Amino acid sequence: MVSVKLDSENTTMYSDYIHARSIDSDHHPSRDWVKKLHATMGYMIPEGWRVCGENLYAVHTLEQNRGRERQVPETIIRRMFDRVQPPTVAEAHSVRYFYSEE
Numbered sequence: 001m002v003s004v005k006l007d008s009e010n011t012t013m014y015s016d017y018i019h020a021r022s023i024d025s026d027h028h029p030s031r032d033w034v035k036k037l038h039a040t041m042g043y044m045i046p047e048g049w050r051v052c053g054e055n056l057y058a059v060h061t062l063e064q065n066r067g068r069e070r071q072v073p074e075t076i077i078r079r080m081f082d083r084v085q086p087p088t089v090a091e092a093h094s095v096r097y098f099y100s101e102e
Contacts (some may be wrong), residue, residue: 008054008061013038015045020055030063031055 011020011034018038019025034055045051061081065071 008056011053011055013042013045013051013053015042015047015049018042 009020009030011018011031018035020028020031025031061077062074065074065077
């Protein structure tokens with residue numbers, strides 16, 4: 001699957017491990033939500049596969065917003081995140097699987 005790079009942090013999930021950016025990324029509280037998500041569904045990732053995406057957790061976004069000249073009110077950002085519902089595979093417009101023997 002190909003997506004547009006958003007203003008967030010890359011995250012990679014395996015069936016038994018999750019990391020941000022690089023395999024040896026340090027802990028940060030903004031990664032707790034995605035780690036909890038992985039704990040509930042990581043077992044469904046087939047052995048040898050990985051799921052790559054972006055961690056759009058609100059804390060990260062709020063920190064970035066505070067650094068902008070024209071900030072979006074924090075109450076608006078929090079309301080937006082409370083309504084986020086990630087699509088299921090059945091709702092995706094297209095899913096492409098890339099597999100290599102390498």
